[in-house]
Amino acid sequence: MSVPSLGRPARRVGTGLLTLLLVTWVVFLLCHLVPGDAVSVDLGEESIGHRLPPERVAELRALYHLDQPVVRQYGMWLRDIARGDLGRSFHDGRPVSEKLGARLGLTVTLNALSLALMIVLAVPLGAAAALKPGSRADRWTGAATYALYAVPVFWAGLLLQILFSVRLEWLPLFGLESPDARALGVLPRIADRGAHLVLPVLCLSYGGIAYLSRFVRANLTESLHGDAVRAARARGLSPGRLLFGHAFRQASVPMLTLAGFLLPGLVGGSVIVETVFALPGLGRMFVDAVFQRDVPVIMGLTLLSGTATLIGIVAADLLYAVFDPRVRRG
């Protein structure tokens, strides 16, 4: 395979970085346009004993540079970013990089596992449906996956918890590990953590199966009816060879686009699943940060997901060239 030229990806990276800059500015501006700031929004219940005289409030605002013009605050943020410093959370004073780092592992693991589960289930389902479109199996898998798609996640989570944790007591109810996990050996502890992930992963993946299997089915159906596959069929290739040797390869280009968009999904948390299962992931952190007007954390997460999106798009671009010779030749 020949190496794709560097001009195209470099251009893509350049426009991507510009877009990222623009996105951070817009988000930063939005953070300051919404009513209230980190000092005024005290999320606890309102207590008369906590009222402060205005000069004290002003001092608190100055601590977070909230008294400066927005453009200046953004400039300060950019300057810190250039130094590799994401700043400190307004909410608890911890470094943003540390807060993100502590939760990134779990979020990526959860998303990667559910993505894997989705692919393992959806690709064969989609392929089976594509081989015999309109058959009874096709219609039933379609109906079943759409029905799953329609089930709200918080409800499914609750039902799964009641069935597997409360009634059957097979699986833990919430959290990352059991209270006594620290006393366990390495293998039992890994098993314990794994058991804690079963229900969240199920919740995260069932909805996507419908989408992904329909996507696979549509693309495979198209390429199975394309000229190349028809020619291959005329040469007497078996349906299996047709599917795996030709149809999948052709269908891979649109699937790559999809993969490019799935990458940022790996670092995007799921608020509902993380809340229902009390998991310390990025989704909960983001929502909390918005309510707390915790600008450095909001910006850190924006930067993280923005970068992941950028990488996803560029990577998909590069891979097109590998899979599709027409792109390579421009």
Added chain:
Amino acid sequence: MDTKTMSNRRLLAGAALLSIAAAACVTPPDRDDLPSVVRAGLYAEPQSLSLLGKTDRSSEIVGRLVTDSLVQYDARLDLQPMLATSWEISPDGRTVTFELRDGVRWHDGAPLTARDVVFSVEKSREPATEAKSFLAGFQDLVRVEALDDLTVRAEYSKPYADFMEAWTVPIIPEHLAGREPELLKSEFARHPVGCGPFRFVRYDPGQEIVLEANDDYWGGKPAIEGVTLQVIPDERTAYQALLRGDLHLLSVPPDIWAEAESSRDADRLGRLLFYRLTVWYIAWNQDGSHEAFTDPRVRRAMLLALDREPFAEKVLGGLGKAAATTYHPDSVWADPGIVPLPYDPDEASRLLDEAGWQDPDGDGIRERRGQSLELTLLTPASRQEISGRIAAWVQQSLAEIGVRMEIETLEFGAFLERRRSGQFDALMASLTFTPIPDQYELYHSSATEDGFNFFSFSDPEVDRLLELGRQTFDRAERETVYRELQRRLEELQPMSCLFHFASPVLHDPRLRGLQPSPIDLWRITPGPRVWSWEETEPGP
């Protein structure tokens, strides 16, 4: 960085073993043995573990468990000596001298001295510590000094009868917490050390805070071996965890309380209710932008139109009771002679007629000088649906006396901005009080700009009583002043006090010694230190 990648790798490996784990199953907690540690659910993580600083409920709970203050409220809201054994107030009310308890040690073994107290007070007054209640409470403090190892003297610029409230400030060790300039960002805030009944062991963000009993506590070793605060943001999940025995203690919202009353699964749980110093109110904007609300007769009519008892019973599930004033009935300062206004729509109509708001054209809406009696009620969006239900009920009740009301719901931050700017007709929210009787910030005419009197209430007599109360140290005299104030407030109805709400708690029935108090189960003395485990009597 290494440990992080390690734990990621562990997670991935764990994932690979999902199927094995599912087959192996995790054994549920053994229910026959008595637990040693109390596992309690928290819905929100503490903002900080600095013990002294952020004032959200979770942070305060940790602070109160890990360290002590000079004085602390008991379940009846009386201040009890803790680290201070006695105190003396100078005749002019401007100086107070505390004698400290001898022999108190920090969890690291170092002795507690008067210098730690001075340090803690000074720290609480730095804006960067963000200890809002103490920043306000020590506002008039001029000097605080250690006279010797066990004597602290504080001097104020002017006497203030409720100054002791601020001395519930958590005391932290200077030799550890004084090493870095900013307390909230310090190493200390990650590994707090106190002198309280429980020691800090560890904190897993987003998961749990582990505390163990302090065997050397000056007041005696706690009866439980420790407290683990488990962070579970979802109320349903936390409730299931309680049913399973993963948790022993949990405050629950009204819908879960109602469910637990009828559910067989919740049969074995202990229940308790307590009223906190919180009131749900409607504040009427009296800055003149809405001419109806500057008239006390109109404000009174609004409350008379509400049939509160049946609403509290049916809709609030018995978890609310009608309020009379902002002085909570469980507070020692409340005047028992003042009772909530009854439901009396006829009287309400009469008052509105008298105030000139009548309905000559018979369209169901009252007018005066060509202006209809209409208003928009502003409410903050809440996770609990209760706020919306109350608003709808108020809307319906007011329609019956010829008042048209719209409801506008805003996200909390946006709500606060609107309130600050004074752009509202009326607004509904809840407000929590401390045990002190001083409500200057709420009602004094000077508190309209920067205090809590955002509804621009102004009355010279109320101002006089509020000022007098602040200067009166004698308990009996104070009681007279504040009862007079309550009668005046009842007459003028500056805000309509709708309900006090009860906080329901579900717990493992073997956990004994829980003391409901208007402050909380946790933040009082002796509080969790005297909780204990006991076998339940065998059932019939």
